[in-house]
Amino acid sequence: MSNKNKNNRLHNLATSCLFLTIIILSLSFGYSLKKNTEDALNKDIKISVLINEVGEIKQNLDEKDAALSDMYSKMSLNHNQISIVSRRLEEANKELIQANQMISNQLKEKETIISDLAITNQKLQKELSIQPPDPNIENVLVVGHNAKLTDTIMLISANPNNQKINIISIPRDLYYNGRKINELYAKYGIYELQKAIAKITGLTADKYVIFNFDSFIDLIDILGGVEIDVEKKIVDNAYPGPNNTYTTVTFNPGHYTMNGSTALKYARSRKSTSDFDRAIRQQQVISAVKQSIEKLNILARLDFATRIFAKLQANISTNISLFEGLSYLQQYHNYQISRGNVISTANFLYQSKNSLGQYILLPKGKSFATIKEFVSNLINI
Known part of the structure; x- marks a missing residue:
């Protein structure tokens, strides 16, 4: 075999190996690209799901925050009203206690007077004796x-x-x-x-x-x-x-x-x-x-x-x-x-x-x- 033919075969073999290598690299790159793409898509899907979940959570939190704000406002209003009512009740209770004390004192005084007079009348009735009339x-x-x-x-x-x-x-x-x-x-x-x-x-x-x-x-x-x-x-x-x-x-x-x-x-x-x-x-x-x-x-x-x-x-x-x-x-x-x-x-x-x-x-x-x-x-x- 001539050297020229031998060189052509070597050249063709080298070309085939190079082409095969390119194909293998292309397939490998394609597979990697596909896998990365799929991973990226999966991640995007997961991210979208997470975003949706976060959105729902945020919405729920916003709703709860609004509810809490409304509840706090009502509680604050009720607290003020309760404070006013409580003060009025305390004032009314003090007035009632004073009135009861006054009435109690007056009743005690009257009861003492009535008791003294009753005792006096009882003693008078017991002690009184009428002399038989002298004709x-x-x-x-x-x-x-x-x-x-x-x-x-x-x-x-x-x-x-x-x-x-x-x-x-x-x-x-x-x-x-x-x-x-x-x-x-x-x-x-x-x-x-x-x-x-x-x-x-x-x-x-x-x-x-x-x-x-x-x-x-x-x-x-x-x-x-x-x-x-x-x-x-x-x-x-x-x-x-x-x-x-x-x-x-x-x-x-x-x-x-x-x-x-x-x-x-x-x-x-x-x-x-x-x-x-x-x-x-x-x-x-x-x-x-x-x-x-x-x-x-x-x-x-x-x-x-x-x-x-x-x-x-x-x-x-x-x-x-x-x-x-x-x-x-x-x-x-x-x-x-x-x-x-x-x-x-x-x-x-x-x-x-x-x-x-x-x-x-x-x-x-x-x-x-x-x-x-x-x-x-x-x-x-």
């Missing part, structure tokens, strides 16, 4: 009233054993059985007032005389007036006048012949002095009436006595007949009158207030026993 002693209850309340309560006791007439005044503010004694006649009648006076004084007054201002004036005017000695000056700037007005009443010391109207002012005035001083003046006027009756010698003038009785009947209520009254005049005209006997804070009573805050008078020692003893000694001495 020889005549007791008359005298009641003066204006409108609904009694203004004057007097017990007149005539004892033939010592030939004395004792006038005893009971203050209108005396507290008895849960009310002032001057309310009894208007609410329950004369019988209940008689029973109360009996339990307070120990004396039973079967007879009574109830008069108003008009009958008081008429009686004194019919008798021609009464003789009164005024011991100390009286100036009352608030004496009740007509149509809810007030006027000034003045009495200087000295001797007076008073008509009915003047005597009423003298007996009724109390603003410049006291209710107890007024009671003393009322007793003085009653004593002066007896003296005027005796001066007129009514026992010898039955026609005059009958006219007086008839005129006074319209404004006087009594269970004493005309002839009983005349017999009293005949039997007692020489009796000594003991006046100035007033149950008061100077002897047996003390001032207090009831559950309504009203001024009342209660017996010292929470018992009428000392009053009964005083009355018993008074009428029998």
Whole structure:
């Protein structure tokens, strides 16, 4: 074989090997490229999936964040409202506690007052004893009233054993059985007032005389007036006048012949002095009436006595007949009158207030026993 042919074969072999190498490299590169492409595509798909998942997660997070923001706003609003309501509740609770405390204190005060008064009344009911009436002693209850309340309560006791007439005044503010004694006649009648006076004084007054201002004036005017000695000056700037007005009443010391109207002012005035001083003046006027009756010698003038009785009947209520009254005049005209006997804070009573805050008078020692003893000694001495 020639060298030329040998070289051609070598050249062809080398070319074939080169071509084969190129093919192998191409196939290898193609395979790698395909694999890389597939890997890239898979990664892109995974990335897309991840992006979608991240998007969904972000969307969910955004939604939750919005929900949380809305919830926080509502919670913040509710918190403010709750704070306001809480403060108002605290304020209301404090006010309620204060009101309850105030009511509790007031109730305790009233309960104490009511309890004290109840105990007092119970003790009075247990301790009160009424003396059996002495058939020889005549007791008359005298009641003066204006409108609904009694203004004057007097017990007149005539004892033939010592030939004395004792006038005893009971203050209108005396507290008895849960009310002032001057309310009894208007609410329950004369019988209940008689029973109360009996339990307070120990004396039973079967007879009574109830008069108003008009009958008081008429009686004194019919008798021609009464003789009164005024011991100390009286100036009352608030004496009740007509149509809810007030006027000034003045009495200087000295001797007076008073008509009915003047005597009423003298007996009724109390603003410049006291209710107890007024009671003393009322007793003085009653004593002066007896003296005027005796001066007129009514026992010898039955026609005059009958006219007086008839005129006074319209404004006087009594269970004493005309002839009983005349017999009293005949039997007692020489009796000594003991006046100035007033149950008061100077002897047996003390001032207090009831559950309504009203001024009342209660017996010292929470018992009428000392009053009964005083009355018993008074009428029998």
